[in-house]
Amino acid sequence: MKTDSPTKKKRSPTKINFVIDLSIFIAFLVAMDPRLTGMAIHEWLSIAFGTAVIVHLLLHWKWIIATTRRAFGKIAAQARINYILNILLFIAMTIIIFTGLMISEVALPGLTIQLQPNAAWRFLHSFSADAVLIIVGLHVALHWKWIVNAFRRYIVRPVLPTRIKMKQEEVHA
Amino acid sequence: MKIMTRILIILAAALVVVGATVIFTNSTLAAKVMPGLSDGHRPEMGEFSPDEANFSRSGDGRPTHSLSEDGFRGDGRHDSRFSLFPTLKNLAVIVIIILAVIIVERLINLLKRRTKQPPAAPQGTE
Numbered sequence: 399m400k401t402d403s404p405t406k407k408k409r410s411p412t413k414i415n416f417v418i419d420l421s422i423f424i425a426f427l428v429a430m431d432p433r434l435t436g437m438a439i440h441e442w443l444s445i446a447f448g449t450a451v452i453v454h455l456l457l458h459w460k461w462i463i464a465t466t467r468r469a470f471g472k473i474a475a476q477a478r479i480n481y482i483l484n485i486l487l488f489i490a491m492t493i494i495i496f497t498g499l500m501i502s503e504v505a506l507p508g509l510t511i512q513l514q515p516n517a518a519w520r521f522l523h524s525f526s527a528d529a530v531l532i533i534v535g536l537h538v539a540l541h542w543k544w545i546v547n548a549f550r551r552y553i554v555r556p557v558l559p560t561r562i563k564m565k566q567e568e569v570h571a
Numbered sequence: 572m573k574i575m576t577r578i579l580i581i582l583a584a585a586l587v588v589v590g591a592t593v594i595f596t597n598s599t600l601a602a603k604v605m606p607g608l609s610d611g612h613r614p615e616m617g618e619f620s621p622d623e624a625n626f627s628r629s630g631d632g633r634p635t636h637s638l639s640e641d642g643f644r645g646d647g648r649h650d651s652r653f654s655l656f657p658t659l660k661n662l663a664v665i666v667i668i669i670l671a672v673i674i675v676e677r678l679i680n681l682l683k684r685r686t687k688q689p690p691a692a693p694q695g696t697e
Binding site for chain 1: 574577578581582584585588589592596601654655657658661662664665667668669671672673
């Protein structure tokens with residue numbers, strides 16, 4: 399008997415990771431400076447960014463657990479650097495989001511939550527923002543090969559054949 | 572359930588960082604790192620020390636702030652004018668770091684390859 403059950407196409411985890419990571423990176427760049435978006439978008443996008451970071455961590459949970467177990471034993475130098483860098487990035491991201499909430503001018507007052515902002519939170523917010531920028535640069539650099547491969551696989555390859563086809567059609571026409 | 576547990580673990584880790592941050596800002600170490608901000612005196616945003624330039628001040632000595640057209644305070648915290656330049660600058664910083672790391676990585680690999688090359692076999696020993 400023939401069954402016509404629709405076969406579910408399993409999505410590649412690498413593709414999901416690439417799309418989410420690319421979105422996080424773009425959101426990071428946009429949220430980094432309120433002059434680009436205005437304060438309201440800066441604050442709400444940064445709060446959403448916190449959720450995206452949690453999703454990013456959940457997607458790489460196996461790596462986190464495996465590397466944490468091996469971190470104090472024998473491990474490649476690059477993996478150790480990467481692990482330490484990721485911890486620093488998590489700490490800096492948490493501080494930037496927390497201090498951002500503490501000095502919030504739009505998001506929290508909009509929810510009728512009034513906090514007493516002070517210069518210390520603001521100093522930490524600016525300091526951790528600078529730190530995050532450098533750590534993100536190092537984080538991207540350490541994963542550069544993966545990013546280039548994923549970019550070729552999911553963006554260049556699917557786009558290029560259609561462009562070549564279109565050019566061929568133009569020539570034939 | 573598994574995902575919920577993992578989210579709680581992440582949030583707990585974040586809470587530890589937040590706790591440490593709060594403790595740090597209230598500590599004496601913060602006063603050394605951020606002089607003028609944490610030594611018991613916590614100025615409000617936009618509050619300046621008396622020796623700082625010519626800001627218009629209200630009766631109690633605090634600087635007065637006027638709201639710009641779009642509602643942002645003009646205290647220098649943020650320039651409300653749209654500008655793409657800071658974002659491009661941030662992107663440039665990231666690109667420079669990536670290039671630096673790639674160059675250093677390649678140099679290290681090159682050095683490793685050179686040091687790993689076996690010494691040439693001595694001739695005429697057979």
